[in-house]
Amino acid sequence: MSRLFFVLANWPLGLLHPVGALLGWLTYLASPSYRRRIQAHTRQAGMSLRQRWSAVAHTGRMVAEMPRLWGRPANQMLGDRVQWLHPEVVEAALAQGKGLLLLTPHIGCFEICAQAYAERFGADKPITVLYRPAKQAWLAEVMVHARNRPHLLASPATLSGVRQLMRALKQGQTIGLLPDQVPPEGMGVWAPFFGRPAYTMTMAAKLAHQTGCQIVLLRGERLGLLQRWRQGADFVVHAEAGPAALMAAIATGDPAQSATAVNRAMEDLIMQCPQQYLWGYNRYKGPRREILTRQEAGGAA
DSSP: OHHHHHHHTTSOHHHHHHHHHHHHHHHHHHOHHHHHHHHHHHHHTTOOHHHHHHHHHHHHHHHHHHHHHHHSOTTOOOGGGEEEEOHHHHHHHHHTOSOEEEEOOSBBSHHHHHHHHHHHHTTTSOEEEEEOOOSSHHHHHHHHHHHOBTTEEEEESSHHHHHHHHHHHHTTOEEEEOTTSOOOTTSEEEEEETTEEEEEESHHHHHHHHHOOEEEEEEEEEOOHHHHHHHSOSEEEEEEEOOHHHHHHHHHTOHHHHHHHHHHHHHHHHTTSGGGBOTTSOTTSOOOOOSOOHHHHHHHO
16 A cells, blocks of 8 residues: 555646545445535535535545655655745744744645645744554554654654644744644543534643744645646645634633634634535544543643
């Protein structure tokens, strides 16, 4: 499988994306449980049927582009293939010197956000991101080597990984989190997400509260074929400052209030381009048991 992965890494996005869209639809049609989940989640968010169909294809494109993103040689720059919208937001946050927390939901090409940040800003302020190791041995090995790049360190979602995030912030560096990912048991609270209770991580708000770091929301928009031809780019990274309501909630130090505000900020970001969100993710599932407990996380912070 790893050999096939790196073969696909050499395919152009113009070929990977159509193949991915087809695979997305085949999965949707072949899996009743997956189909029901997408239908339920998109209806809950108030999406149209056309947007739902587009989301099915974009999920496939997201999976298909992973080999190219992870298999890209470390010395091969993204360059103009990734454009930024409002990079001054990131620059202003970094200028505060208190560390920067980037929050990116599972929307569009979320993998491109950390790589694009590392290439543009990482020489001065490196970025550390937290990731969940894959269950498949071959993919876990690929992830270890592929996600670490110049000025970009990927740490596993373990106690040592959380400590690494805290150290990075205290040194005025940048960290990245996916706040719409279901955390382990004891590492979250139940908070509304598109009108339904979802187990939501408290780590993001806790790190921001304890360090006083800046918060910026990022999303990596995947461009269509015509857009790529017109703009000469494959992705656009959108940056916006953490909303005032989110910052105020985090300042209270209350986990439930902060988690609710984080979810609200993610909802607003997702609805800017809802067809590219990963609606098939089982966002409302219960937390899994892991070694990292709330008490350990508190000690790490």
